[in-house]
Amino acid sequence: MIERLINLDRRIIFMFVAIAVTVPLLAKFNLPVRTTRDVENIFNKIDSLPENSHVLIAFDYDPASKEELQPMAEALLHHCYQKDVKVIGMTLTPGGTGLAVSAIENIGKQYDKTKGTDFVFLGYKTGVELVMINMGENIYSAFPEDFQGNPTLNLPVLEGIDSLKDFDYVVDLASGSSIEAWIAFGKEKYGFDLGAGCTAVIGPDMYPFLQSEQLNGLMSGLKGAAEYETLIKQESSAVAGMSPQSVVHILVVLFVLFGNTMYFMSKRNR
């Protein structure tokens, strides 16, 4: 019996996980989402910006991380547009362009924002740290045209912006190592305030940068996105995803306990 349980078909576990995710979504029960200081810091920073400030959002992720980072991007954009802050988007990942355009433009429409005046998406450039250094010297040399091919030099949304130093806040939404690059080649060189959102996998690696104040705030994974949605009082897919998240975590803990119990029982029987 114990041997059979130890060699349990993995597809049964998959089925349990699928049920644990689907049932809470269908039952629509929401667990409270407590906000943390790291996410509040990003919220407070954007909340404190005066009208027509400039926020640069780097959409450094692709569809593989969409489920975690797109809700974050959308929540941030809602907040920026609510505060009448000018949004400048860019990406260092070619796969991030479609997601960035859809988020910036669709949410902009909800607030009657105009492309080129209230927001712009500069597009993708290759080179990561070289792009940052180029932007730090002259943003128009790094991005002479926006994603649609319009010259950036006379865009009203970029009025008052010459380089990275002129941004009131920069947020990097990353699924890779771009946050480290933004710290080393952006924040440390040009001295702007930097916040970050990242996938949960790389979240733990980012905490040393919070303690050294190289990041002013951090949103980590779906939980970070849910916290931001809670702070702006626009609960959406991230908050809805937190109840299945909690149920699945309980299930994983139970499976870990089950696996260990079975292992030790089989060892004793031998």
Add this chain to the structure above:
Amino acid sequence: MKKSRDVYILFSTLILFFLVNIFYLSMGWLDFWGKGLGIVTGAAFTLAMYSFLYKDNPVFKIAENLFVGVAMGYWIIITWFNILKPDVFETILVPIFKETGTPPQFTILIPTLLGMFMLLRFSKKLAWMSRWSFAFIVGLGSGITIPNFIHAFILKQLTFDSLIAPSIPVSINNFLVLLGVVSVLIYFFFSVEHKGVVGGISIIGVWFLMIAFGASFGYTVMARMSLLIGRIQFLIRDWLGLIQ
């Protein structure tokens, strides 16, 4: 027997998927010419990908290959329109053949050629030329990265907060950070035998490592489950319309 069962499951699933979509389209719950086609395609690919959890199968293979192909095609188009066209084609070639008001920027030929040299790795005779590109990349990369990384990731991280902080929780936190860093470093210091005081401190280091690995594992579970939650939200909200 087992193979015929798998074929039966595969075809039943395909027929069920087809019937569900026909039903939704005929009821007008999915607008085929609007977002519907995209949603049905997305649902099909999502289910095809997850079918691998049951077993490797032809539907998964087709979806996997299509994904790689589409992603590569998308990358090429984005790279052309965002980099090659504005930075190379329109700055060197167009001004040569057409009056644009700006002279051709021949300096861009240097990085363009270095980039092209990298592709010569595929030629046995000319592969040596790619070393120039790699030498340039390594040299430039080191020159830019080393000083910036030392400043941002070593010197800045060495800035030490006082153990006597304004509040007790911050003091405790600072003490734990110090203890964690020192004990983990001692655990990885193999020049001294881990006995006595050194052994005791290295055991504390092991505890810190275990807690860090546990936190990483928890975060990884959250990340992977978030992807599943997102896909199931898509299936039951956007495709089947069971939730709003």
